[in-house]
Amino acid sequence: MSTTVVVQQPTAGSGNPLMVTGIEGHRDWSTGLFDCFDDLKSCLLGFFCLPCTVCSVASRTGECCCMPYCVQGGTVVLRSRIRTIGGIQGTACMDCVILSLLGPCAVCQMQRELDNMGVPK
Numbered sequence: 001m002s003t004t005v006v007v008q009q010p011t012a013g014s015g016n017p018l019m020v021t022g023i024e025g026h027r028d029w030s031t032g033l034f035d036c037f038d039d040l041k042s043c044l045l046g047f048f049c050l051p052c053t054v055c056s057v058a059s060r061t062g063e064c065c066c067m068p069y070c071v072q073g074g075t076v077v078l079r080s081r082i083r084t085i086g087g088i089q090g091t092a093c094m095d096c097v098i099l100s101l102l103g104p105c106a107v108c109q110m111q112r113e114l115d116n117m118g119v120p121k
Helices: 040-048 050-060 074-086 092-116
Strands: none
Touching: 040 050, 040 092, 050 074, 050 092, 074 092
């Protein structure tokens, strides 16, 4: 029986300790864009009070709750931030397209992702 002692933690990316993950991300979203009905609470909150849901997402990511409404493109920034925190694959351009076409579904997906990642409310 042998014991292995880890002296230096392995890092993702190109071996650069400043990079936490690769540029592409290492996983997909934990729920689909149209999985709103799997979590009826977030679905109803997103449908009837989307501004409240967006403010909640902003607060949970460490931003001011008013940021999405005070910063142009703030919701796109939030989606990109969640992707970065979670190592989720995607691009800022795709975030913009998804939020433009399917905004409420995307915000509910962001809320579910934060729940699944264990980010406190």
